[in-house]
Amino acid sequence: MENSKEMRTxxxxxxxxxxxxxxxxxxxxxxxxxxxxxxxxKDTDVNYYRAGIWKPRTRPGNFEGVGALGLKWLQKxxxxxGLKTATEVANRAHVELAxxxxxxxxxxxxxxxxxxFIMQELADALEGTDKIVLVKNPVxxxxxxxxxxxxxxxTAGIRKLGAIHRGFSTYEKTKxxxxxxxxxAIEFQNxxxxxxxxxxxxHITGKxxxxxxxxQTALDLNFDGLMIETHFDPDNAWSDAxxxxxxxxxxxxxxxxxxxxxxxxxxxxxxxxxNLRAQIDILDNQLIDTMGKRMKVSxxxxxxxKQKNVAVLQSNRWNxxxxxxxxxxESRGLSEEFVLKMFxxxxxxxxxHQEKIVNG
Ligand code: PEP
Ligand code: MN
Numbered sequence: 027m028e029n030s031k032e033m034r035t036x037x038x039x040x041x042x043x044x045x046x047x048x049x050x051x052x053x054x055x056x057x058x059x060x061x062x063x064x065x066x067x068k069d070t071d072v073n074y075y076r077a078g079i080w081k082p083r084t085r086p087g088n089f090e091g092v093g094a095l096g097l098k099w100l101q102k103x104x105x106x107x108g109l110k111t112a113t114e115v116a117n118r119a120h121v122e123l124a125x126x127x128x129x130x131x132x133x134x135x136x137x138x139x140x141x142x143f144i145m146q147e148l149a150d151a152l153e154g155t156d157k158i159v160l161v162k163n164p165v166x167x168x169x170x171x172x173x174x175x176x177x178x179x180x181t182a183g184i185r186k187l188g189a190i191h192r193g194f195s196t197y198e199k200t201k202x203x204x205x206x207x208x209x210x211a212i213e214f215q216n217x218x219x220x221x222x223x224x225x226x227x228x229h230i231t232g233k234x235x236x237x238x239x240x241x242q243t244a245l246d247l248n249f250d251g252l253m254i255e256t257h258f259d260p261d262n263a264w265s266d267a268x269x270x271x272x273x274x275x276x277x278x279x280x281x282x283x284x285x286x287x288x289x290x291x292x293x294x295x296x297x298x299x300x301n302l303r304a305q306i307d308i309l310d311n312q313l314i315d316t317m318g319k320r321m322k323v324s325x326x327x328x329x330x331x332k333q334k335n336v337a338v339l340q341s342n343r344w345n346x347x348x349x350x351x352x353x354x355x356e357s358r359g360l361s362e363e364f365v366l367k368m369f370x371x372x373x374x375x376x377x378x379h380q381e382k383i384v385n386g
Contacts, residue, residue: 036158036186037222037250042073044285046224046251048112048131049276050076052266053089054096063258064103066273071280074131075100075109076253080120081265082137089264097127104128116144121151131158133253134175136192136204136229140164145175149182158186160224167194167207169214176221188222189214190253191244193230200363203232203269206240208247215248228255228269237271238279245283254279317372324376328383338380344373 037046049067054060054077064075077100081091100111112131115121116138124132132152138144139161152159159179164171172189179187191211193204215223225244227237241252257263260270271279331338348369355365 037188040073044071044280045245045249046073046222047071047280048074048076048224048251048253049256049273050074050112051078051257051263052228052255052270053078053081053264054092054099055089055264056092057099057102059258060096060099061102061106063256063273064107064109066258067256067276068107068109070273070277072109072276074112075103075107076112076133076255078265079113079124080116082114082116082135083265094123094127097123097129100129101127104130115148118147118151121148125155125157129157131160133160133190134162136162136165138162139172139175140166140168142171142174142178145178149178149184152179152184153182155184156186158188159184160188160190162190162192162226163194163210165195165204167210169210172214173217188224188250190224190226191230191249192226201236202230204230206230206243208243211249212247222250224251224253225249226253228253228266232266232269234260234269234271234275237269238282241279242283245285317375320372321375321379324379325383328380331380332384338377338384347373
């Protein structure tokens with residue numbers, strides 16, 4: 027994907043003065059539902075109307091989508107509202123039908139991106155298409171797998187490509203349905219600055235109340251667009267009820283988001299930014315320095331443990347540290363989640379050091 031510049035153009039060519047917006051229900055349920063939501067979104071910032079036609083459900087027995095029938099409804103959406111359409115495809119048959127019904131944007135879901143076999147099947151089925159194809163991140167935080175999927179599409183001659191960050195699943199319960207791992211998204215952008223990156227706050231949060239904040243974070247991190255599930259009666263949606271917002275709410279979200287634009291006071295902004303960045307650099311150096319010192323002390327403890335022949339892992343002591351640091355963190359505005367992650371990483375490094383010493 028050396029020539030990633032050309033991939034940017036489909037979004038640039040749209041000439042939008044706001045981030046790309048893809049909105050619509052999680053699933054197409056009935057013709058009336060699909061058309062009603064589309065009409066409510068018609069004169070808003072929405073560029074593409076999404077609706078899942080085939081739904082990947084975790085367990086069987088749930089609503090699995092209306093199937094090809096829904097593609098006719100999407101065609102009607104286009105005719106009646108002028109909105110362009112989008113749906114998820116997960117196999118060759120889906121692709122053939124979606125192309126036949128002239129869906130404008132196809133996305134590949136998180137459960138498909140994990141499988142190189144599925145990605146190759148989709149790339150083969152889509153070969154040479156000029157439709158926009160967006161690839162959601164795989165369910166697990168594996169950047170290479172995500173990029174590999176996009177690469178398969180690029181190799182198949184698909185040029186209007188982009189990625190959707192929908193968060194990653196975790197065993198531990200967090201406040202997110204799928205945690206965003208913003209660092210990974212930042213790495214993604216650094217590697218492919220010209221590949222449009224869309225954020226999906228609906229599947230990241232799983233809760234409509236959190237959608238605004240996650241959308242704002244995404245825009246602050248230079249995401250190029252948002253995909254937000256929208257339904258006129260979210261609570262009674264046939265899938266993902268808790269995370270869908272009404273069309274009115276979507277309009278309000280779009281109005282309230284601070285969208286970064288170039289301003290006249292660019293110079294002033296740059297000066298302030300450099301100043302703040304310089305402060306961050308200093309603090310980062312202090313952090314590394316402190317970590318180095320901490321590990322030296324930890325090495326000395328390792329020596330002691332070796333002499334005494336005691337185990338490297340002392341759970342009581344470790345739990346004490348964690349408890350105390352979570353409290354300290356709280357008083358400084360640091361989340362428990364962050365303090366826990368940071369100290370787990372520090373602890374692991376400390377164990378690695380001591381293991382080396384104890385085992386000679
Ligand atoms: C969806 O967009 O409705 C969907 C199923 O998303 P994901 O693949 O991110 O779970
Ligand atoms: Mn959904």
